[in-house]
Amino acid sequence: MLEKALQGNSRYWGWLGFLVLVIAVCGGFWTFQLQKGLTITGMSRDVSWGFYIAQLTYLVGVAASGVMVVLPYYFHHYQKFKKMVILGEFMAIGAVLMCMLFVVVDLGQPQRMINIILHPTPNSILFWDMLVLNGYLFLNLLVGWVTLQSERMHVHPPKWIYFFVYLSIIWAFSIHTVTAFLYQGLPGRHYFLTAIMAARFLSSAFCAGPAILLLIAFALKRVAGFDPGREAIRSLAKIITYAMCVNVFFFLLEVFTAFYSNIPGHMAPLKYLFVGMQGKTNMVPWMWTFAVLAILSIILLVPPKLRDNPKLLPWSLAILILATWIDKGLGLLIGGFSVTPFETITEYVPTFPELMISLGVYATGALVITILFKVAVGIRRENLDLKAE
Amino acid sequence: MTHHEFKVKWGMVIDLDKCTGCGACMVACQVENNVAPMNDASNKLRTLTWMLVYELSNHKDFPEHETAFLPRPCMQCGAPSCVPVCPVVATDKNEEGGIVSQIYPRCIGCRYCMAACPYHARYFNWLDPVFPKGMDKTLTPEVSPRPRGVVEKCSFCHTRLNNARQRARAEDVDPLDFPVEWYQPACAEACPTGAITFGDLNNPKHEVNRLIKSPYAFRLLERLGTDPQVYYMSRRDWVRYQGDNHLAHEKH
Numbered sequence: 001m002l003e004k005a006l007q008g009n010s011r012y013w014g015w016l017g018f019l020v021l022v023i024a025v026c027g028g029f030w031t032f033q034l035q036k037g038l039t040i041t042g043m044s045r046d047v048s049w050g051f052y053i054a055q056l057t058y059l060v061g062v063a064a065s066g067v068m069v070v071l072p073y074y075f076h077h078y079q080k081f082k083k084m085v086i087l088g089e090f091m092a093i094g095a096v097l098m099c100m101l102f103v104v105v106d107l108g109q110p111q112r113m114i115n116i117i118l119h120p121t122p123n124s125i126l127f128w129d130m131l132v133l134n135g136y137l138f139l140n141l142l143v144g145w146v147t148l149q150s151e152r153m154h155v156h157p158p159k160w161i162y163f164f165v166y167l168s169i170i171w172a173f174s175i176h177t178v179t180a181f182l183y184q185g186l187p188g189r190h191y192f193l194t195a196i197m198a199a200r201f202l203s204s205a206f207c208a209g210p211a212i213l214l215l216i217a218f219a220l221k222r223v224a225g226f227d228p229g230r231e232a233i234r235s236l237a238k239i240i241t242y243a244m245c246v247n248v249f250f251f252l253l254e255v256f257t258a259f260y261s262n263i264p265g266h267m268a269p270l271k272y273l274f275v276g277m278q279g280k281t282n283m284v285p286w287m288w289t290f291a292v293l294a295i296l297s298i299i300l301l302v303p304p305k306l307r308d309n310p311k312l313l314p315w316s317l318a319i320l321i322l323a324t325w326i327d328k329g330l331g332l333l334i335g336g337f338s339v340t341p342f343e344t345i346t347e348y349v350p351t352f353p354e355l356m357i358s359l360g361v362y363a364t365g366a367l368v369i370t371i372l373f374k375v376a377v378g379i380r381r382e383n384l385d386l387k388a389e
Numbered sequence: 390m391t392h393h394e395f396k397v398k399w400g401m402v403i404d405l406d407k408c409t410g411c412g413a414c415m416v417a418c419q420v421e422n423n424v425a426p427m428n429d430a431s432n433k434l435r436t437l438t439w440m441l442v443y444e445l446s447n448h449k450d451f452p453e454h455e456t457a458f459l460p461r462p463c464m465q466c467g468a469p470s471c472v473p474v475c476p477v478v479a480t481d482k483n484e485e486g487g488i489v490s491q492i493y494p495r496c497i498g499c500r501y502c503m504a505a506c507p508y509h510a511r512y513f514n515w516l517d518p519v520f521p522k523g524m525d526k527t528l529t530p531e532v533s534p535r536p537r538g539v540v541e542k543c544s545f546c547h548t549r550l551n552n553a554r555q556r557a558r559a560e561d562v563d564p565l566d567f568p569v570e571w572y573q574p575a576c577a578e579a580c581p582t583g584a585i586t587f588g589d590l591n592n593p594k595h596e597v598n599r600l601i602k603s604p605y606a607f608r609l610l611e612r613l614g615t616d617p618q619v620y621y622m623s624r625r626d627w628v629r630y631q632g633d634n635h636l637a638h639e640k641h
Binding site: 044119 | 433434435470473474475476477478479495496497498499500501503504505507508509512513514515516517536537538539540610613614615
């Protein structure tokens with residue numbers, strides 16, 4: 001089926017060439033990091049994880065979100081999502097790949113990374129994260145490939161694949177839960193130390209991920225004439241809206257717990273993020289942007305009239321994606337680490353090389369997703385052509 | 390988090406009323422443990438300071454203003470937060486004596502342990518260790534230098550413990566109960582005011598065993614339940630309040 005990725009118009013090849021160029025330039029920055037070490041990043045003793053791991057966190061959500069189309073289709077036989085399912089699975093592959101690359105670029109000694117397998121540690125959540133991410137990658141590759149292959153052959157998918165389909169649905173919840181556990185078990189980091197961390201992760205994943213998927217679907221409609229169908233878009237937008245409301249609700253629960261209990265350690269990260277502490281205010285403009293955009297996205301998504309407006313929906317989704325990204329791709333890690341257990345503030349700003357390396361990882365993910373989507377769309381079109389004949 | 394108990398528990402009691410903040414412990418530690426000098430040693434967020442002296446203030450104006458200094462080695466916690474998170478078993482607390490180990494050649498530099506340690510006692514090698522010409526002759530031969538990209542931390546000068554054990558076996562003394570002078574870490578040895586007392590917390594023959602029972606003894610962030618093997622002492626109330634995570638209105 002991969003041959004479908006080799007047939008494309010000049011726009012397709014131009015886009016691939018552009019991505020390869022970005023990857024090459026950013027790869028240069030990565031070799032720079034390999035030579036100089038992580039000293040070229042903005043991380044420090046107190047903020048020991050930065051932009052890389054924050055992107056991992058966000059992308060695990062994107063990966064898990066495919067389940068929002070897969071679950072209704074396979075568990076509830078919601079046929080309208082038929083066309084979207086393969087996109088959800090293939091996007092998950094790209095997202096998981098980016099997650100793993102973000103771990104690799106974050107390691108001080110990446111050449112020793114196989115030690116995680118050579119010295120397995122069931123007590124370390126990072127070990128489990130490695131297992132569930134690899135497992136999810138494998139499951140989506142298998143399920144996506146086999147179902148697409150069957151579609152091409154005009155046969156029903158083999159029975160045995162359903163076991164892996166159902167497994168992948170449950171697995172999707174596990175990857176984000178385990179990633180939340182990565183943080184929420186750490187003592188002395190009050191912003192992470194909350195029982196609903198995993199639930200928050202899932203809720204933000206289930207709004208941001210499908211939003212990204214929908215935006216890509218809109219783009220596909222333009223460049224490849226791939227139409228997911230009006231009903232599918234409406235249903236997914238509804239799911240996104242519910243998830244975003246839950247996401248904001250969960251965040252407000254955190255605010256209530258911290259300020260009503262009046263526990264200084266719990267209040268400190270929120271204070272630092274939204275009003276600044278000890279004169280350190282780097283995050284304040286970001287977090288208020290998040291707050292405004294989050295509310296704006298809800299205003300634009302909740303009323304059916306606005307939500308079902310095809311001209312407005314892409315903008316609402318973009319606002320939602322930006323809001324959730326600030327919350328999870330910036331605020332979560334920086335808020336958690338900058339406020340130290342000694343009640344001092346250590347600010348963190350990613351450096352230019354750090355951002356470029358991250359861009360390179362995103363470009364790699366985009367390349368993989370483009371190729372996979374090209375295959376999926378190509379098979380679909382082949383079938384349509386056959387029908388027309 | 391698993392709680393580890395041992396027959397021998399090496400620990401420290403640091404008397405903050407005796408500490409003058411001179412930094413001799415920091416220097417002795419760097420020399421003993423082959424920590425390379427850095428271009429900008431004032432940036433504590435990037436330097437390697439297994440032992441770091443913090444300055445505390447009671448935040449009052451003159452004439453009530455008071456300062457205290459707090460040396461901070463690795464706490465060698467009884468329930469360490471760093472050990473369970475390591476994805477490659479590069480750190481463990483599994484040896485008699487209760488010292489939290491660090492295996493440099495295995496560490497992948499993911500810095501998860503740094504995220505978990507509430508004491509900021511763990512350090513990442515952001516830079517290559519570079520020893521100025523001639524300084525290589527002064528390195529401690531028994532202590533391995535660490536490459537860039539791995540995490541390291543205070544080991545209570547573990548090689549000195551090995552030496553003491555070896556001596557005990559050679560002289561037919563119980564390796565779990567040898568004279569305390571045989572094993573003293575570099576910081577305790579160097580402290581000019583005798584603020585650092587070192588020994589087996591469980592051994593009644595050792596001074597530390599008595600000191601930790603003092604009403605003025607406390608441990609850092611004790612409420613987190615990490616059960617550190619490093620104790621502090623101060624007769625000044627405000628110092629004790631700052632050491633544990635007490636609220637402003639609480640009494641110790």
